[in-house]
Amino acid sequence: ARTAVARGARVTLIEANTGLPDPAGADVVRVGTAVQLREAVLKAAADADVVVMAAAVADFRPAAYASGKIKKKDGEEAPVVPLVRNPDILAEVATERARPGQLVVGFAAETDDVLANGRAKLRRKGCDLLVVNEVGERKTFGSEENEAVVLAADGTETPVPYGPKEALADTVWDLVSGRFQQM
Template identity: 85%
Template sequence: MDKPNVVLGVSGGIAAYKACELLRRLTESGHDVRVVPTASALNFVGEATWAALSGHPAGTEVWESVHEVPHVRIGQRADLVVVAPATADMLAKAAHGLADDLLTNTLLTARCPVVFAPAMHTEMWENPATQENVATLRRRGAIVIEPAVGRLTGVDTGKGRLPEPGEIFEVCRRVLARGAEGVAADLAGRHVVVSAGGTREPLDPVRYLGNRSSGKQGYALARTAVARGARVTLVAANSELPDPAGADVVHVGTAVQLREAVLKAAADADAVVMAAAVADFRPASYAEGKIKKRDGQEPEPVALVRNPDVLAELSAARPRPGQVVVGFAAETDQVLENGRAKLARKGCDLLVVNEVGERKTFGSELNEAVVLAPDGTETPVPYGPKEALADTVWDLVVPRLG
């Protein structure tokens, strides 16, 4: 079978060296990759490196190998174009249709999905000109993933760091899979909020009440939403997973903190998917010092109080008109019966019901579930990768969006 053709565009930022790792992941997973750097990018990583790693020449000008018409053919033959890093200059050129080198010509001729992975200083990313260019590209169907937060060049820290190559690769893999199925970026221009992980309710400085949730299902929802073109806010509770490329990640600990973060992010969201395992209860009081074990004495009972019901609150308030709210129900018995009752009680648009246990679902890469709707519709999702369940959830959300 023919290998998928990927064009890796590299623009002139210090993060260009990270594109070598992205190139390696793409080639080792069976993709035929043509690297198209800008002249500025070659100041950071030389042409010989790109050619050796990809097995193809890596020119920058439209005047090289003119008989092959590369400024047209490279884009025409591509199944995916990914630009990593995408500088502010490159985003501006792409948004305005400029074509002064081989990469910008390739972007104009490509009829396949295009992914931009921006990398620049925080001030440049937040500049209104850059934000308008990003909005223009997204409106046209390009996938512009959000940059990461972290160390930049010099001593600066902030939003603008290139996401890790492994995470960019996951976005590319999902976009390619959807492109092969002929499915467009159906969440382009949408803002979605996803909660993930499990909250922890402190008992004393060293102990807490928690659960077994790893956050993998919520992270799968975030990754698949990015690949479908959405702007994603991920509210992550106590997960040790790497931040998904393209998502704005808000890390929280307790149910109260999660509520605050979700409600803030939901104010302008088109959809909210509550995949986190949120504690129903928390200790009524917090011990400032470690609770000691005393010989011959039984411990004092731990009094509990209710936590806020974030899903019910969202469903009732709908911070944005037409907002779609999706809940998750982890059940250990009478799964569908309990799920239907919870759907009616919470008032959400969809409820994903799955059976959990010590060796079921939690921490696994696989899941199975039934998605319930208020009209009685049931959509079963067979046992398989969590990203398959995630795509099914988004498939059901999209037609419900206003």
């Protein structure tokens, strides 16, 4: 978001569960659940030229929420918590573009077969660019540095070597700018 603002973009940042300071110059919308995130993204995407979906949304959520603490009882097994699927916001935004020519960028955290899984996800989701990175032990979301490959729907791949996340953001926005200017 900071990189987009610095490049002159009007930015709406939809965020959940982060302690990061708000980026100067961005409109910030806070949400608490995947369902709220979907609603906010669809609203913001309606007039956006570019939608960047960097959130790591859980695939599932509890089917029902307890009104209070679930207390353990001696001799009792742990409760089974039924799950339901969260909405696939990236796929929805990519397949039902709110505007002609809208660019959609997704992110994919993978643990194995990173590029193969990323290519499959790019096709399945239908986005224009997919930033794929490997996560796992010592490769965490909270790190100030990252390494990734940006996969494009046209088959191109842009590796981003290990370094500050700002360098990754610059690469993503360079790719977005290049594609947006071709339209």
